[in-house]
Amino acid sequence: MFKIIDYIEEWFLAITLGSMLLLNFANVVSRYFLNFSWSFTEEITTNLFVWSCFIGAAAAAKRGSHLGLSLFTDLLSTKWQRYVGVLVTLMALTMFGVIIWTGIEMVQSQISSNQTTPALGIPEWTMGIAVPVGAIFCFVRFAQAGWWAWQKGGKD
DSSP states (O other): OHHHHHHHHHHHHHHHHHHHHHHHHHHHHHHHHHSOOOTHHHHHHHHHHHHHHHHHHHHHHHHTOSOOOOTTGGGSOHHHHHHHHHHHHHHHHHHHHHHHHHHHHHHHHHHHTTOBOTTTOOBTHHHHTHHHHHHHHHHHHHHHHHHHHHHTTSOO
């Protein structure tokens, strides 16, 4: 199951980052040569950036690539490293749980108020859905990383 999610994450990141690059490059070329700016590119790029941040954070958690200050935990015994790992995992899961909750409330508010995006005029919730969905990806990956760290005795 996680192999499929791994594949989806990696391809999604490649596509979103490539799309952001192409959109911004095309907009710069258009402004320079045609004296015409595509205002919608900023809206799309910002939304793709939010998606990329969340999915990238989830992918980094999967690899154990998030920054950590191990100066103090390296001095602890394996038993205590495990406990600190559990504490850090619970704090991360709590944070992403709050983001999921508030993200869902945000999307519900956007739906009920019929907000639309300024440039494209599409429903705002289609952009805002990135927050709770991305946080769900992060929640799952941080839980997975915490479990792996527990099994390894607090390492990673």
